[in-house]
Amino acid sequence: MKSWYQMSGEETVFEFKSESSIGLSSAEASRRLSQYGYNELQEKEPEGLWQKFLNQFKNFLVLILLAASVISILVGESADALVIIAIVILNAALGIFQESKAEKALAALKRMSAATSKLIRDGNLVVVPSRELIPGDIVVLEAGDYVPADVRILESFNLKVEEASLTGESVPVDKNSQELTEVIPLAERHNMAFMGTIVTYGRGKGIVVATAMQTEIGKIAGMLQAVQQEPTPLQIKLEEFGKTLGLLCLGVCAVVFAMGIYGGYSDGILSLSEIQHMLMISISLAVAAIPEGLPAVVAIVLAFGMQRMARKNSIVKKLHAVETLGSVSVICTDKTGTLTQNQMTVVKVFTATDIFTVSGYGYNPEGEFIAGEKPVKIDTEQELDLLLRASLLCNDAELKSLDNQTWSIVGDPTEGALVVAAAKGGYTKEAVTSLAPRLQEIPFDSGRKMMTTFHYAAEKIRAFSKGAPDILLSRCTRIAAKGTVRTLTEADKQAVRAANQEMASQALRVLAVAYRDFDQVPDVSSPSEVEKDLVMIGLVGMIDPPRSEAKTAVQVCLDAGIRTIMITGDHPTTAFAIAQDLGIAANEQPVITGQVLDTMPLEELQQQVRASSVFARVSPEHKLAIISALQTNGYVTAMTGDGVNDAPALKKADIGVAMGITGTDVAKATADMVITDDNFATIVAAVEEGRVIYANIRKFVYFLLSCNASEVLTIFIAMLLGWPIPLLPTQLLWVNLVTDGFPALALGMEKKEPNVMRLKPRDPSEPLLTRNMQVLTGIQSLVMSMTVLCAFQYGLTVNNGNLDIARTFAFITLMATQIICAYAARSEHYSVFQLGFFSNRYLNMGVGLSFVLLVLSVYSPLQAIFRTVQPDLTDWLVLGALAPIPFITAELNKFIRNFKLNYKASQITYKD
Numbered sequence: 001m002k003s004w005y006q007m008s009g010e011e012t013v014f015e016f017k018s019e020s021s022i023g024l025s026s027a028e029a030s031r032r033l034s035q036y037g038y039n040e041l042q043e044k045e046p047e048g049l050w051q052k053f054l055n056q057f058k059n060f061l062v063l064i065l066l067a068a069s070v071i072s073i074l075v076g077e078s079a080d081a082l083v084i085i086a087i088v089i090l091n092a093a094l095g096i097f098q099e100s101k102a103e104k105a106l107a108a109l110k111r112m113s114a115a116t117s118k119l120i121r122d123g124n125l126v127v128v129p130s131r132e133l134i135p136g137d138i139v140v141l142e143a144g145d146y147v148p149a150d151v152r153i154l155e156s157f158n159l160k161v162e163e164a165s166l167t168g169e170s171v172p173v174d175k176n177s178q179e180l181t182e183v184i185p186l187a188e189r190h191n192m193a194f195m196g197t198i199v200t201y202g203r204g205k206g207i208v209v210a211t212a213m214q215t216e217i218g219k220i221a222g223m224l225q226a227v228q229q230e231p232t233p234l235q236i237k238l239e240e241f242g243k244t245l246g247l248l249c250l251g252v253c254a255v256v257f258a259m260g261i262y263g264g265y266s267d268g269i270l271s272l273s274e275i276q277h278m279l280m281i282s283i284s285l286a287v288a289a290i291p292e293g294l295p296a297v298v299a300i301v302l303a304f305g306m307q308r309m310a311r312k313n314s315i316v317k318k319l320h321a322v323e324t325l326g327s328v329s330v331i332c333t334d335k336t337g338t339l340t341q342n343q344m345t346v347v348k349v350f351t352a353t354d355i356f357t358v359s360g361y362g363y364n365p366e367g368e369f370i371a372g373e374k375p376v377k378i379d380t381e382q383e384l385d386l387l388l389r390a391s392l393l394c395n396d397a398e399l400k401s402l403d404n405q406t407w408s409i410v411g412d413p414t415e416g417a418l419v420v421a422a423a424k425g426g427y428t429k430e431a432v433t434s435l436a437p438r439l440q441e442i443p444f445d446s447g448r449k450m451m452t453t454f455h456y457a458a459e460k461i462r463a464f465s466k467g468a469p470d471i472l473l474s475r476c477t478r479i480a481a482k483g484t485v486r487t488l489t490e491a492d493k494q495a496v497r498a499a500n501q502e503m504a505s506q507a508l509r510v511l512a513v514a515y516r517d518f519d520q521v522p523d524v525s526s527p528s529e530v531e532k533d534l535v536m537i538g539l540v541g542m543i544d545p546p547r548s549e550a551k552t553a554v555q556v557c558l559d560a561g562i563r564t565i566m567i568t569g570d571h572p573t574t575a576f577a578i579a580q581d582l583g584i585a586a587n588e589q590p591v592i593t594g595q596v597l598d599t600m601p602l603e604e605l606q607q608q609v610r611a612s613s614v615f616a617r618v619s620p621e622h623k624l625a626i627i628s629a630l631q632t633n634g635y636v637t638a639m640t641g642d643g644v645n646d647a648p649a650l651k652k653a654d655i656g657v658a659m660g661i662t663g664t665d666v667a668k669a670t671a672d673m674v675i676t677d678d679n680f681a682t683i684v685a686a687v688e689e690g691r692v693i694y695a696n697i698r699k700f701v702y703f704l705l706s707c708n709a710s711e712v713l714t715i716f717i718a719m720l721l722g723w724p725i726p727l728l729p730t731q732l733l734w735v736n737l738v739t740d741g742f743p744a745l746a747l748g749m750e751k752k753e754p755n756v757m758r759l760k761p762r763d764p765s766e767p768l769l770t771r772n773m774q775v776l777t778g779i780q781s782l783v784m785s786m787t788v789l790c791a792f793q794y795g796l797t798v799n800n801g802n803l804d805i806a807r808t809f810a811f812i813t814l815m816a817t818q819i820i821c822a823y824a825a826r827s828e829h830y831s832v833f834q835l836g837f838f839s840n841r842y843l844n845m846g847v848g849l850s851f852v853l854l855v856l857s858v859y860s861p862l863q864a865i866f867r868t869v870q871p872d873l874t875d876w877l878v879l880g881a882l883a884p885i886p887f888i889t890a891e892l893n894k895f896i897r898n899f900k901l902n903y904k905a906s907q908i909t910y911k912d
Contacts, residue, residue: 003183004150004152004192004209005152005180005184005189005191005192006179006180006181006182006183007152007179008179009152009153009154009177009179009191009207012152012154012207012209013154013207016135016136016207016209017136018136018137018138018207019138020138020154020155020205020207021120021123022120022122022123022138023119023120023121023122023123023137023138024121024134024136024137024138025121025122026121026122028136029121029132029134029137032134032135032136033132033134035134036134036135036211036212037212038131038132038212039130039131039132039133039134039148039149039211039212040131040212041212041213041217041218041221042212042213042221116128116129116130117129117130117133117139117145117148117149118139118140118141118142118145119133119137119138119139119140120137120138120139120140121137125140130148130149133148133149133208133211134208134211135208135209135210135211136207136208137149137207137208138154138205138206138207138208139151139205139206139207139208140203140204140205141159141193141199141203141204141205141206142199142203143199143200143201143202143203145198145199146196146197146198146199147161147193147194147195147196147197147198147199148195148208149195149208149209149210149211149215150192150193150194150195150208150209150210150211150214150215150216151192151193151194151206151207151208151209152191152192152206152207152209153175153176153177153191153192153193153204153205153206154177154204154205154206154207155177155204155205155206156175156176156177156202156203156204156205157202157203157204157443157445158201158202158203158443158444158445159174159175159176159199159201159202159203159204160172160173160174160175160199160200160201160202160412161173161175161193161197161198161199161200162197162198162199162200163187163194163197164336164337164342166186166194166196166197166216166217166569167186167187167569167619171344171412171413171414171509171544172200172201172412172413173187173190174190174446175190175191175192175193175204176190176191176446177191178190178191179191185593185594185595185617185619186216186569186619187569187617188617190446193206194215194216194217195210195211195215195216195217195218196217200411200412201396201411201412202443219620220620220647220648223620223621223624223648240767240768241701241767241768241769245705249285249712252285252712252716253282253283253285254282255716256281256282256285256715256716256719257278257279257281257282259719259720260278260281260282260719261275261278281715281725281729283729285711285712285715285732298697300745300748301693301696301697301700301745301748301749302322302693304748304749305322305689305690305692305693306322308689309322309673309685309686309689312682312685312686312689313660313675313676313677313679313682314673314674314675314676314682314683314685314686314689315660315673315674315675315676316672316673316686317671317672317673317674321655321672321673322689322690322693324636324654324655324672324690325638325655325673325686325687325689325690325691326687326689326690326691326692326693326694326695327636327654327690327694327761327762328562328636328637328638328654328655328687328690328761329561329562329563329635329636329637329761330562330563330564330565330630330635330636330637330638331557331562331563331564331565331637331638331639331640331683332565332566332567332623332626332627332630332637332638332639332640332649332653333564333565333566333567333639333640333641333680334566334567334568334640334641334642334646335566335568335570335575335578335579336544336568336569336570336642337642337659337678338640338641338642338659338678338680339546339547339550339566339578339582339680340544340545340546340547340550340578341361341362341544341545341546341547342544343361343362343363343409343413343417343544343545344413344414344416344417344509344542344543344544345358345360345361345362345363345417345420345542345543345544345545346358346417346418346420346421346540346541346542347508347541347542347543347545348503348506348508348539348540348541348542349369349384349387349421349538349539349540349541350496350499350500350503350538350539350540350541351381351383351384351387351480351481351537351538352383352479352480352481352482352492352495352536352538353381353382353383353384353481353482354371354376354381354384355371355499356369356370356371356376356381356384357369357370357371358370358421358424360420360424361545361548362407362420362545363399363407363408363409363416363420364407364420365399365407365420365423365424366424367424368424369381369384369424369425378425378426382480382482382483383480383481383482383483383537383538384425384538385425386480386515386537387513387537387538387540388421388422388425388427389422389427389432389436390464390466390513390514390515390537391418391419391421391422391466391513391540392418392419392422392427392429392432392433393432393433393436393438393453393455393464394451394452394453394464394465394466394513395415395418395419395429395466396411396412396415397409397410397411397412397413397415397416397418397419398410398411398419398429399416399419399420399423399429407420414509414511414542417542418466418511418540418542421540435457436455436456436457436462437455437456438453438454438455439454439455439456439461439521440453440454440521440524441453441454441524442524442527442530442531444467448467448471448527448531449467449468449471450465450466450467450468450471450472450475450531451465451466451467452464452465452524452527452530452531454518454521454522454524460517460518460519461517461518461519461520461521461522462515462516462517462518463515463516463517463518463522463530463531464513464514464515465513465514465515465516465531465534466511466512466513466514467511467512468511468512469496469497469500469510469511469512469539470500471512472512472513472514472534472536473493473496473497473512473536475514475531475532475533475534476488476514476533476534476535476536477532477533477534477535478533478534478535478536479492479535479536480535480536480537480538485535488536492536496512496536496539499539500512500539503539503541504573505573506541506543506577507543507571507573507574507575507576507577507578508541508542508543509541509542509543510539510540510541510542511539511540511542512536512538512539512540513537513538513539513540514534514535514536514537515534515535515537516530516531516532516533516534516535543574543577544574544578546578546581546582547679547680549679549680549681550582550680550681551581551582551583552681553679553680553681553683553684554582554583554584554680555583556681556684556757557684557687558583559757559758560684560687560757560758560759560760560761561759561760561761562687562761563613563635564582564584564613565584565609565612565613565614565615565626565630566578566579566584566585566613566614566615567615567618567622567623567626567649568615568616568618569616569617569618569619570616570617571616571617572591572593572614572616572617574616575591575614575616576591576614576616579613579614584613584614585613585614586613589611589612589613589614590612591612591614591615591616592608592612592614592615592616593615593616593617593618594615594616594617594618594619594622595617597615597618597622597625597626602629605625605626605629606629606632606633608629609626609629609630609633610633620646620647620648620649623639623646623648623649624648624649624652626649627639627649627652627653628652631654634763634765636654636761637653637654637655638653638654638655638656638657638683638687639652639653639655639656639657640656640657640658640659640675640680640683641656641657641658641659641667641671642658642659642667642678646658646667647667647670650667650670650671650672651670655672655673656670656671656672656673657671657672657673657674657675657683657686658670658671658673658674658675659674659675659678660674660675660676660677660678661676661677661678673686684757687757688752688756688757691752691756691757691759692750692751692752692753692756693748694762695750695752695753695756696747696748696749696750697748698768698769698770698773698828699747699748699750699825699826699827699828700744700745700747700748700825701768701769702769702773702776702777702825702828703743703744703747703821703822703825704744705769705777705781706776706777706780706781706784706821706825707735707736707781707784707818707821708736709777709778709781710780710781710782710784710785710788710814710817710818711727711732711735711736711785711814713781713782713784713785714726714727714784714785714788714789714792714810714814715727717785717786717789718789718792723789723792723793724803724806726788726789726792726806726807726810727807727810727811727814728807728866728867730865730866730867731807731811731866731867734857734866735811735814735815735818742845742846742847742849742850743818743819743822743843743846743847743850744822745842745846746822746840746842746843746844746845746846746847747822747825747826747840747843749840749842749843750826750827750840750843751839751840753827753829753830753835754830770828772828772897773828776828776890776893779889779890779893780821780824780886780889780890783885783886783889784814784817784818784821784886787813787817787882787883787885787886788810788813788814788817789810790813790882791809791810791812791813791878791879791882792806792807792809792810792813793806794806794809794878795807795808795809795810795875798875802869804867804868804869805869805871807867807868808858808867808868808869808871809871809875809879811857811866811868812854812858812868812871812879813879813882813883815850815854815857816854816879816880816883817882817883817884817885817886817887819847819850819851819854820847820883820884820886820887821886821887821890822843822846822847823837823843823847823887824886824887824890824891824894825890826840826843827894828894829894829897829898830894831891831894831895832891858870858871
C-alpha cells in the first residue's frame with residue numbers, strides 16, 4: 001500500500017470514508033473513537049520507589065558487605081554490622097535520586113499536543129479536545145495552531161509549518177496538497193503536517209491519517225520506551241572492579257580462616273570462642289579488603305562535580321553522567337540551534353552596481369554593508385537603498401525587542417532576516433511604510449514562488465516583488481543600475497545567475513527583489529499579467545549562521561582527540577557549508593543523506609561512521625542507527641540536540657546533552673545533561689570537568705585499594721610467619737570507615753592537572769586502574785604492610801612480647817602511613833612538590849581530622865574500645881620515622897618513571 005503522501009487528497013478521503021466538506025458524523029466519530037482510542041501518547045508503568053530502592057543493592061560488593069554484616073550479628077558483633085549497614089543504606093539513598101528520564105520525556109511529548117482542535121463534523125466547524133481526534137477527521141489549520149495529529153493536506157493557502165523540532169529544518173516549510181509519487185524523506189513531504197509542529201503562516205485543511213502512537217511523534221515515543229539505557233563506562237568498570245575484588249577478598253578470607261583453623265588444630269582442639277575469633281578475623285579481612293566507602297565517596301564526588309558544572313551552565317541530571325562526559329570520544333550534534341543560532345541572517349547582497357557583505361549576526365540589527373573592504377553609506381548606493389526598502393515593504397515580518405539587547409522576529413524567519421538587514425541600513429518598517437503604505441498584495445504561493453505588494457509612492461503605484469531568483473529573473477525585462485533603469489541584457493542575466501550560483505554554493509538561501517510601476521492598482525486576479533516586465537533590483541543571500549564560539553569549541557574538541565559529527569535534518573549543501581566553516585568536515589568528505597542511509601547495509605554504516613562527519617536529511621531512526629554504529633565501533637558518544645527528533649538518540653547515546661533555551665521539553669527530559677546557555681563551548685567545559693572527576697575517582701580508588709590491600713597483606717604475612725594477628729577487627733574497621741574516608745573524599749576534590757584537555761580520550765576498554773597504577777598499588781601496599789609489620793615486631797621486641805602494645809604500634813603506623821600516602825595519591829605523574837604540598841585545602845582538612853581521630857583512639861576513652869596503649873616519646877620517634885617510608889617510596893617511583901619517559905622522548909627526538 002502506498003503511503004498517504006503518495007496518494008491524492010481525494011484518494012485519502014475515500015480510504016477513510018470521509019468527506020472533505022462535511023467530515024465525519026458524530027455517530028461515526030464516536031464509533032471510531034472506541035476503535036482507535038484517544039489521541040494521546042501511551043506511557044510505561046513507572047517504576048515504584050521500593051523497586052528503585054531494591055535496585056541499589058544489585059552490586060556484588062554491597063552483597064558481600066551485607067553478608068558480612070549478617071554474620072557479624074550472628075556471632076554477636078552487632079556494632080560492626082550496624083556501621084556497615086549504615087554505609088550501604090546511605091549509598092542506596094543517593095542512588096534513588098537518579099530518576100528515570102523516559103517518564104518525563106513521554107509526559108513532555110504529551111504536552112506538545114494541542115489542547116483543542118478545529119475540525120468539521122456533521123458539516124459544521126466545531127472545536128473539540130485534541131485527544132478526541134480520530135483518523136478520517138477533517139481539521140482546519142491556521143497560523144499559530146499546533147498540528148494536533150498527522151494530517152494529509154487537502155487545501156492550502158500560503159500554508160507554512162515550522163518543523164525544526166521534528167525534522168531539523170531551520171525554516172518553515174511550505175505545505176500544499178499536491179500528490180507525491182516517489183519515496184521521499186520526512187522533511188520533504190510537503191503535503192503532510194505532523195503532530196506537534198506549528199503553523200506559522202497561512203491556513204489550510206487536511207484529513208487526519210494517524211493519531212496517538214501511530215503519528216511520527218508517537219513513533220518517537222515508542223522508540224524512547226524501546227531504547228534500553230546503557231550503563232556508563234564508570235558503572236561498568238566499578239562493577240567489574242567490584243566483582244574481581246570481591247572474589248579475591250573471599251578467596252583470601254577463606255585461606256586465612258583455613259590457616260587459622262589448621263594452625264589451631266595443630267596445637268589441639270579449638271574452642272568455640274577461638275573458632276568465632278578466627279571467623280571475626282576473616283570477616284574483618286573482608287571488611288578491610290572491600291573499600292565499603294567507595295560507592296558513597298564516588299556518589300559524593302560526582303555530586304560535587306554536578307554543583308561545579310551547574311555554576312558553568314551545565315545541569316547534570318544523573319550522577320554518573322558527569323564521569324561519562326570525561327570519556328566521550330565523539331560528540332554528535334544537531335546543526336540548527338546548536339552549532340548555529342537558529343536565526344536567519346542576510347550576509348550577501350548583489351546589485352548591478354556591486355556585491356556587498358553584511359556584517360552582524362542573528363536578529364540583532366547592528367551591522368554594516370561592506371563593498372570590498374570598506375563600509376558604504378546607503379544613501380550613496382541607490383540600488384542598495386532601493387533593495388532594502390523593497391525588502392522591507394514586500395514583507396509581513398516584524399522585528400521586536402523589549403530591552404534593545406534581546407531581539408526576536410514575529411513572522412517568517414526568512415522575511416525577518418530581510419527586516420533585520422534593512423534595520424542595519426537605518427530603515428524601520430514603521431518609517432518606510434508610512435511613506436509608502438501598502439494598498440494591495442498578491443500573497444506568496446508555492447506555484448508562483450514569489451510575493452508582490454503594491455504601495456503608493458510619489459504619485460504612482462509601485463509594486464515590489466520578491467521570490468526565487470530564476471522565476472523572478474524570467475519576469476524581468478529591465479535592471480536598475482547606477483541610478484537609472486536600462487534594458488536587461490544577456491550579460492546582465494549571466495551576472496545575476498553567476499551571483500545566484502555563487503551564493504548557493506556557499507549554502508545561502510537566495511531571494512531576488514524587483515519592482516514595477518503602475519498608474520493605478522492593477523487587477524490582481526491574474527498574477528501572471530501583473531508580475532511581468534519587472535525591473536531587477538538585486539539578490540539577497542542569507543543563512544542561519546554558526547555560533548561565534550562554536551568554531552573554537554570544535555577545535556578544542558579536536559585537540560582533545562574528540563570527533564565532532566553533525567547530524568541534521570537540513571539540506572546537505574547547507575549542512576556541509578556550516579560543517580566546513582566550523583572545521584568539522586574536510587573538503588573531500590562526502591555528506592551522507594537519509595536516503596543513502598536507508599539503502600546502506602549495517603556493516604557499511606559501521607564503516608562509514610568512522611570517516612564521515614556530516615549526515616543530512618536524516619530521520620529519528622537514522623540518528624539512532626548512527627549512534628548505535630558508533631557505539632559498536634567502541635566510541636563513547638555524546639549526542640546534543642534540542643528537538644523532538646533528537647530525543648531517541650539522546651537517550652541511546654552514552655550521554656545526551658539538551659539545549660536549555662531552544663530545547664523542547666522532550667529533549668530536556670530525555671537528556672542526561674542540559675546546557676542552560678545553548679553554547680556548544682559549554683559542552684567542552686563539561687567534558688573537561690568530566691575528565692578531572694574521572695581522574696580523581698581513579699586517585700582515591702588507587703588510594704583506598706592500596707590501603708585496604710596493605711591491611712590484608714599485614715594479616716596474611718603475619719599468619720604465614722606464624723606471628724600473632726597484628727590488628728584487631730575493631731581496629732581495622734576504625735581505619736577503613738573513618739581514617740581512610742576523609743582523605744579519600746578530599747582526593748575527589750583535587751584540581752585539574754596540566755594539559756588535561758590535550759590528552760586523547762581514554763580507551764573504553766581500559767581498566768579503572770591502569771597497568772602503572774596496578775604496579776604502584778602492589779608496591780605501595782607491600783611497603784605499607786612491611787612498615788606496619790616492622791612497627792609490630794618493634795613493639796613485641798622492646799616490650800617483652802606485650803601484644804597490646806605491639807598492636808597499638810601497628811595500629812598507629814597503619815593509620816599514619818595511610819594518611820601521609822594520601823598526598824602521594826594526588827597524581828599518578830606529578831610529584832606532590834610540583835602540585836604544591838598544601839594546595840588541596842580539602843585534603844589538608846581531611847588529613848588533619850584523621851590525625852585528630854588517630855590521637856583520640858590512643859588518648860581518650862576510645863582507648864578501651866580499640867585496646868590501645870599510650871606510647872612514650874621514644875616510641876613516637878620510632879613510629880614517626882617509619883610512617884613516611886611508603887610515601888617516600890611512591891614519590892621515588894614517580895621520579896624514576898618520569899625520568900625514563902623523558903629519556904625515551906629525548907632519544908626519539910634525537911633520532912628524528
